[in-house]
Amino acid sequence: xxxxxxxxxxxxxIVLSVAAVHFTGGSKTATLADRDQALSRFAExxxxxxxxxxxLTADARTAFLDLGRGRIGIVHSIGDCFLTRVVTAADxxxxxxxxxxxxxxxxxxxxxxxxxxxxxxxxxxxxLLQVLEARHSDAAREAA
Numbered sequence: 657x658x659x660x661x662x663x664x665x666x667x668x669x670i671v672l673s674v675a676a677v678h679f680t681g682g683s684k685t686a687t688l689a690d691r692d693q694a695l696s697r698f699a700e701x702x703x704x705x706x707x708x709x710x711x712l713t714a715d716a717r718t719a720f721l722d723l724g725r726g727r728i729g730i731v732h733s734i735g736d737c738f739l740t741r742v743v744t745a746a747d748x749x750x751x752x753x754x755x756x757x758x759x760x761x762x763x764x765x766x767x768x769x770x771x772x773x774x775x776x777x778x779x780x781x782x783x784l785l786q787v788l789e790a791r792h793s794d795a796a797r798e799a800a
Contacts, residue, residue, distance in 0.1 A: 686733040687716040694719035694731045701740040705729060711784055714757075714776040720784055728788065732768070739768055750788045757781045761788075 688694045691710040698707065698721055707721035707729060721729035723742065730741045741763070748770070749762045757778040761770040775781040 681736065684736045685717070686736045686738060688712060688719055688731065688733070689716070691719070694721065697738050698729050698731050698740055702729065702742060705742070711775065711780045714774045718773055720773075722787065728784075734768075741765065741768065745788070748788060750785060752781075752785055759785050759788075 688697070691712060694710050694712065695707060698705065698719075705721075705723050707723055709722040711720045712718070717733040719731040721731070723729050726744055728743050728748075730739075730743060732739045732741075743763060743765075747764050751760045752758070753760055753772070755774075757776070757780075758772060758774045759781050760772050763770040773781075775784075
């Protein structure tokens with residue numbers, strides 16, 4: 657078999673594999689339909705946790721759940737799956753963006769570093785920012 661023919665066959669195989677993954681839903685991004693779905697998905701991984709407040713981002717890809725006792729639950733979509741985490745003030749650093757409805761979050765977890773989260777309601781963003789910053793300052797005070 658000639659080299660150009662072999663290269664063409666391999667390239668065609670790769671293209672067909674990528675197309676098959678795409679058309680069978682492999683490139684779909686999961687979103688949260690509502691707060692109840694966020695609670696349900698979080699409860700699958702953390703059945704003993706109860707959330708007081710759920711805040712969804714504008715793109716419905718992330719939900720932040722107030723768990724009390726200085727902890728926040730996170731449900732975040734990655735591809736067609738959801739990643740869940742419970743974080744404390746020691747696990748996260750947050751800051752606000754120039755826009756009032758965006759927060760920037762950085763996690764110490766090496767499997768997911770956080771990101772930029774935009775909320776439809778600026779009040780949700782500010783409330784979450786205040787909760788995380790208050791917990792962060794409480795943790796700093798306890799460490800001192």
